[in-house]
Amino acid sequence: MPRQGNVLYQFIVLCQAFVINGCAPYPSAATAPSWYQAESFKPYADVLAELELAIAEHNYRITGHNHIGSVIRTREAIPFPDYDTLQFCNLTQAREMLEISPAAVAYMPCNVAVRSENGKVMVTTHLLPTDTENEKLNAFFREINRQLKQIVDFAVEK
Template sequence: MLIRLLIFATLVLIASCASQPQGEFVRYYEAKTDKPYDDVLAELEVAIAEHNFRITGHSRVGKVIRDRGTPDFPDYDTIQFCNLTHAKILLQMSPHAVKYMPCNVVVYQFEGKTIIKTHLMPTDTDHPELNAFSEKMNETLMKIVDFAAEQ
């Protein structure tokens, strides 16, 4: 009986250690280009505006690190943007969707390429209207990234 109890306790312990934490899986969309870095940033600003978004923040992380004494540090930028009409619709559907705002695109260089990347909204929730909204928003986000990457 004691051996069975020990085996059972061990199996429960192993199972609890092997389980994955609860949480959402975040999908990303990425494009790579040979275009100069500054051209990609300029194209992103154009694409964001053309899709009726307003830039709400631009963090030039690489530049700031260079300015603070690491002269050879590469470029890393994040651009945040929002459309208040879309935001209102999204938040009326689900107040918890605030975690997807503002939209965000990162730009950096890796192995000779400029990389443009954004996270996509989930399309597999229990809320069909939110899923449909997210699918449309994801299409827009991908178009913005693709425009900035086009040669």
């Protein structure tokens, strides 16, 4: 199949996945993601810079940075708030996690969202579940959650 058709096919499959997933019932409280959020009155750019520093200080490498708000502002030529997401990973920890539970790859990479809201900068990350049937994985996730909270807290400190 030509490359253009292949891209179209992938797009259709992705759209179907969103539609099917959208029809699924809401997750139960036991499986719903847990969020950790903190706020700051520092300038948005300062929070982002501190976030990048905290990620590096915890030995993670940033694998992606989506500038959602600024792209919408530029593309639409409209005022729009700041929204960014940063994805990051530590390969040593990733290997350890995957050796404990190969299915845990679904939790990779770590992600932090930053947004402007009502004069504040909000920093949010999703925490990993610590109530699985695998106690070794639970202990590993507790440590990662501790690091994620430290990263968020550092970014919003005065």
